[in-house]
Amino acid sequence: MTENNSFSFKEHIAIFKQLVRWTILVFPVAIAIGSMVAFFLWLLSTAIHFRFSHPWLLFLLPLAGLLIHFIYQSVGKSSEKGNNLITEQIHEAGGGIPKRMAPIILITTVITHLFGGSAGREGTAVQIGGSIAAMFGRWFKLKGVDIRIILIAGVAAGFGAVFGTPVTGAVFAMEVLTIGKIQYHALIPALIAAVIGDLTVKAWHVTHVQYHIDPIAPGVNLFTGFFHFDVLLLGKVIISSAAFGLASFLFARMVHEIKAVCIKLFKYKWMIPVFGGLVIIGITLLIGKPDYLSLGVDAEHPGAVTIPSAFSAGGADTWSWLWKTIYTTITLGTGFKGGEVTPLFYIGATLGNTLSQLLNAPVSLFAALGFIAVFSGATNTPLACTFMGVELFGGEHVLLFAVACFTAYIFSGHSGIYSAQRIGVPKVPDDGYMDESSLAEAMKRRGYLHQKLRRYRLSFKKSDGLGNS
Template identity: 30%
Template sequence: MKYKKAKRFILLRDRLNYPLRFNPFVFSKLFFLWVAVGAIGGIIAGSYWIVLEQLLHFLSQFQGLLVIPLMATAGLLAGLIIHKLGDPGEMDLIVNNIRFKGGKLEPKNNPSMILSSLLCIASGGSAGPEAPLVQVTGSTGSWIARKLKFKGEDLRSLTIAGMASGFTALFGAPLGGSLFSLEILHHRHVVEYYQALIPAFVASCSSFVIFILITHIGIGPTWEFPVYSTPQLNDFFYAMLYALAGTAVGWLFIFTVRQSKSLFNMVRMPIYIRMAIGGLLVGTIAYYMPLSRYFSHDQLSILLKESFSVEFLVTLLIAKIFAISFTVTSGWRGGFIIPLFFVGAITGLIINSLFPGQNLPLILVSCMAAINACVTRTPISTIILLSTLTGFHQFIPIMFASLTGFFLAPKTPLINAQLGVKSSEHE
C-alpha cells in the first residue's frame, strides 16, 4: 500500500514539475502533421485542376472528325510518357500496396501519372481525375511518413490521409472522401483501418479548404438536380426497385470491362501502341456520340437540363459503357466514379421515360448509388458523395439503393486487389 502511494506521489510531482508535458486536449502534435498532409494534397489537387481546366478549354476546340485523330495522338503521346518515365500503375496497385506492403506508395512515378493523366482526361477520355489525384497525394503522404521514419500503422495512416485529401479536393466531401479512402481498400477492412479514419478526416478538411482557395470553386452541389419532395414510406421500397436497374447496368459494365481487357491482352504490344488504339476507339465513339466524350462532369449537367428520346438515351448508355471500358483497359489514366454516376443518371432517365410520372430525383439518385456501390464496393461513402454532389439530402433512400447495389454485386470485384489476395503482378 505504501509503495502505491509513493508511486502516485512521484507521478503527481512529475506532472507539477513538467507542466508542458501535460496536454489536456485530445489532439497531439500529429494533428498538425495531418493538417499539413491535407494542405499539401489540396495544393497538388488545386494546381492539377487549374492545369486540367486550361487543357480542357484548349483541346475542346477539336470537334467533329478531328476528335478521332486527336484522341489517337493523345493516347500515343501519353503512352510514350509512361514508356519513358515509368508505369505509375492503377487502382489495383494502390490497394495492393496499402494492404500488403504497409501502405508504402512510391512517388517516383508521379510525374508519369500527372502528365499522362492530364493528357488522357483533357483530350476526352471517359475517366476522371480522381484516381490520379488519389495516387499522387497518397504517395506524397507515404513519402512524408518515411522521411519522418514512421512505420507500421502510422505510415499506413498517413498514406491513407494523403489519398483522402486528393479525393476530397475533387468531390468537395471531406467525410465522403475519408470513408472512400478506407472503403476502396475492401469493405471488410474499414474497421481494420479505423486508426486511419481521423487522420484522413483531418487531412480531408484541410485539403478541402486549400482546394477551394486555389480554384475559387463555390461550395454547394455540383449538379442541379430536380427538387425531391417530402419522402414517403414507399420511397424506400421504390429506391430498392430502381436500384435493381442500376445494379443490372453495373453488372453489364463489369462484364464489358472484363471482355475489353481480355481483348487488349490477346496481343502483347507496347503501352503506347495500346493506348493509341484505345484513343482511336474512344475517339470514334465520341465522334458519333459527343456526350460520351470526357469524364462527364459537365455532360451530366447537360443530361439533366435537356430532354432526350428513349432511343437516344439507350444508345448513349451503350456508347458510354464502351467508352469507359476502352479507356480504362487500354491503359488510359483516370478513374470511373463520375463516369459511373453519369451512366446511372442515364439509366434513371430511361426508366423515367418508360414509366412517366414517377419521382425523377429518387430514380436518378437510386440508379447512380446502385451502380457505383456495385462496381466500386463503396456503399457507405457513395451515400455521402451523392448527397454532396446532388444536394439530395435525404440519406435513407440513397442508403437503401446503395446497399442494394452492394449486396447484389458480382462476387468477384472489378478491382481485383479488393479480394484480399496479394497480387503477384505487383511483387
C-alpha cells in the first residue's frame, strides 16, 4: 500500500469514527429536544383554543406581561436574551446557557398566547434546543468546537421539530449564525439532530399544518419539465420578492425601535409589558376583530384571516400583513415571549395574497413565496428558506422559491431579528461593514455615522458653504 493510499484510508477511518461519535452524542439530545417540543406544541395549541373559548382573557394581557417580566427578573436572568444568547455562546464556544432557559421560555410563551399576545413558536423551540443541548454538553464534558457543534445541533433539532422541516432545521442552524457563511463543520450532527427531533415529534403524534399550492397554467418551459418557468411570472415574482424583503426590513426595525423607545420612555421596566398589553387591547377593540392575535394558524371564528386562509382568493384583507406586523412587533418589543417566525409566515402569506391580486398572479403560489421569503429576509437565511419551500410545498416551484428567498434576502439589507447574528460577507461589497461584526454592532456604527453626517450637514448649512462661518 502506498503512502498516499495509507493516508486516505486513515482519513476515512477518522471520518467514520467522528460519524459514530456524533451519532451517539446527538441521538439522546435530539430525542429530549423533540419530546420537549412536542409537549410545547400540545400545550400551546391547548392554550390558544382555550382563549378562543374565553375571549375575555385578552383583557388580562397587561397582567400577563407583568407576570412574564417578574419571572425573568426573578429566575430568568440571562435567559431573557433568548436566541441571541444561544448565538453568542455558539460564536464564543461557550456553554453559558442556563438549564432553566427551556422551562422558562416554554411557560412564558404559553402565557403570551393564552392571553392573546401576537408571537410565534420558533424562538421557544430554538431556546429549548439550545438549553437542552448545552445541558448535555456539560454532562458529556464537551469543550471548544465540540460545544459549538452540539449547540448548533440543538438549534437544528428544535427548529426542525417545531415545523416538521428537518432539512430546513439543519441548514438554518448552520446558516443563521453568520450572514454569508455556513458552519459546515456541524453538517452531519445538525442533520442527524434535526431528523431525530422531527421523528420524535411525530412519534408523540403531534401533527403540523399541511399547505398546498394549487396547479397553475404552464408557461414557457425552458427546462426539462421539472421546473415550472414563465418569464412574465418570474418578473412578477421578482417584484413581489423585493416587497417581501422590505417587509422583513420593516418588521426587524420596528421590533428594535419599539424596544429602544420603550426603554427611554418608561422609568420602570415593569411598565413596558403593561403598556404593550394595553396597546394590543386598544388596537383589537379599534379594528373590531381578533384575527391578528396569537399565532395566526387556527381560525378563532369563521372567515378569520389565518395563514391557511391566505392561500385562497379573498382569504386575507389588503392590509392584513401590516396589521400583523404592528401586533407582533408591539408584542415582542414590549417584552412578551415566543418567536418571530410564524408571524413572519403570516405576514408573508397575507402580503403574497395581496400582491397576487395586484399583479394578477396565482394566489396560493404567491402566498407560499411570501411565506418563505419574508422569513428569509428577516433571518438572513435564504438557503434554509428555499429548502423550507420544498419541504412544505413540494419541489415543482423550487426555482421560484430560490428567486424569492434570495431577492428578499438582498432587499432586507443589513437588518434582522437576531441582533447577535454576525456579518461574515456583507450583502453589498465595500459598504463599510466590518467582517464578523454583529448586526447590533453594525446598527450602532451605522447610527453613529448617520449622526456624524447629520452634524456635519448642519455645520455646513451654518457656514457660507465654503467652510467659513
